Amino acid sequence: MSETESNPPAEDEPNRERTFGDYGGQYVPEALMPALQELEDAYQRYVLDNEDGFMDEFRERMRDFGGRPTPLQRADRLSKRYDREIYLKREDLVHGGAHKLNNALGQVLLAKYMGKERIIAETGAGQHGTATAMAATHLDMPCEIYMGRTDVNRQRPNVYRMRMNGAEVNPVDAGSGTLKEAINETMRDWATTVERTHYVIGSIVGPHPFPRLVRDFQSVISAEARDQIQEQAGRLPDSVVACAGGGSNTMGTFHEFVPDSSVDLYAVEAGGSSLEIDQDEGLAPNSATLSTGTDGVLHGAMTKLLQTTDGQIVESHSVSAGLDYAGVGPELSHLVDTGRVTPASVDDDAALNAFHRLSNLEGIIPALESSHALGFLEEAHEELGDLVVVNVSGRGDKDLETVLEETENRDLDAAPDVEVFDT
Amino acid sequence: MSGEQTAAIESDIEAAIREDHPALITYITAGDPSLEDTKEYVEALDCGGSDLIELGLPFSEPIAEGPTIQAAINRALDAGTTPARFFELVDELETDAPLLVMTYYNMILQYGSEPDVRPFVERAADAGLSGIIVPDLPAEEADPLRDACDEHGLDLVFIVAPTTAGERLDRIMSQVSGFAYVQARLGTTGARADVSNATHDSLTRLSAYDVPKAVGFGVSEGDHAAEIIEAGADGVIVGSALVDLIAEHGTGDAPAADALESKARELKRGARRGGEQRNGHEQGREEAPEPEQP
Structure with a gap:
């Protein structure tokens, strides 16, 4: 391996700490406390x-x-399209098709x-x-x-x-x-x-x-990617992009880069069809918790949530079922509040277009979840610097039916003619 | 009763448990099937001999509840039950039995304009509530709420589970105010056909602590109440069996009121019977003092 920087294994924060800043904790029934x-x-x-x-x-x-380590692949045609170096962390190649x-x-x-x-x-x-x-x-x-x-x-x-x-x-x-x-x-x-x-x-x-x-089990993604990018591109990336639902691939992809202050970290959420919450119906047509959520307690942790002003949790939405959740990991909430992670969102259409684009250009069919990270690349690549790592958290075979249906119902620039399949 | 620091002033809840010992504590979900019905139902439970009444303020993700109370919470949310309307109901209620609110932590946190527990506690105290029970708030996370409750003179009731032991049990029992809510069995709320063995184990484990103990989770009949009190509890808590009655009677003009009142009487009679049996055993063993009960 070439000369690579490496972060000290120990963290600043003690691992037994129950919170990340104001977030986290153990808001569970008493019966579970001994098990925790x-x-x-x-x-x-x-x-x-x-x-x-x-x-x-x-x-x-x-x-x-499991098939680890997974490759970090230079995406030649995406790099050309965006006029910068784009590398894909190929978690879609893990056994089972996802991280x-x-x-x-x-x-x-x-x-x-x-x-x-x-x-x-x-x-x-x-x-x-x-x-x-x-x-x-x-x-x-x-x-x-x-x-x-x-x-x-x-x-x-x-x-x-x-x-x-x-x-x-x-x-x-x-x-x-x-x-x-x-x-x-x-x-x-x-x-x-x-x-x-x-x-x-x-x-x-x-x-x-x-x-x-x-996070520790998932941080193998960033541990590998951080070494691989230094070996393959000779330096740390300018930015790292991952989709965010609950946030496991996100923190896995970010964790080892968090101490590298020169590396910008983007968590891309599902913008769904709109970023507004319908208070009366208790519905959010999105899952953009980091971008639009407010602080509260759900499923055992203080974190950012999609909720009504009364505190009822709303039904979220995304074309990608894996991002469709009204909460998010407390560590991501903390890293967003401290400014270390930048939240962004990509709507259903942009994610579907990105799904087709990667399939067309690179011969990789990404999961709809990962397609949000790739959609952000399309929309915001000019802000991402010259060297970008994007996590392809999973493969899209599972999504083909959804994508065919959604593609027929929408006007997507990047979609091939899917009607060819109708006979 | 509850600990040296606060022993000087007995809370409404402690007084209610002591005065008509052993105590019957009843639970229903506010707004199931409407807040108007809840008003009638609370009065029925009060008339039926409840010594304390818990009102559930519905939350969309009730992780500690079994199917019966989950369904009640859905009915209450569908009926438009909000914290504001819940407190308006409590403002109107006049009961002999002190009232407690049982709800999940996020509902308490979101009541004001910023996430903060104090506005909820202040409003609860204004409405005349005597205590708060939070099924997803272990002692480790309870400092902010306990401080607010202390400030406004409310009891914060902690749950003791079959798995609670050792240092954690000591810590919880030292922080108990009102009573210790003894969870009779692992799992979620819901009426059961028998009294769990874990109940007896828990009461034995807790017998050394000088705080009132009330047993809930699965209690549905007068005979259960008798058995639990005989085993050493100061009170029984009954929820799902009452919510079942409300569900069976459906909607209308508070159709379950009579059934709730007579169920409460059955449970209270059972509790008294258990108390007499326990006193009998004690008299058998030693020359016991006069029983507390009339």
């Missing part, structure tokens, strides 16, 4: 101190089972080290559910996934994948039947079975220590 303490202890011993070689086993399994396995495998392995006997998880689009089901089967742990009824109906292939891998899928009928309700129900299961069950939360959300734990 147990998890905190396991996080310290196995993840931070590598007790019993936990992290060695995790890295080895991520290599052999989700980094966290799922880490937590299932941790549960095993902790002596837990059962895995539960929530899933929205099904990406975290499928990653958890894969990891649980790989490590021979029984696994149940909670998924909103609406999501079950619109993400059938992922339901089948989870069941193929031996997981039980429990549809959740409450509310709008999406991610928020699935998290509620998984927390209820956990509050009942906490003594022998581990809850594999799917993002950097939830009560401490989950936001740190998930």
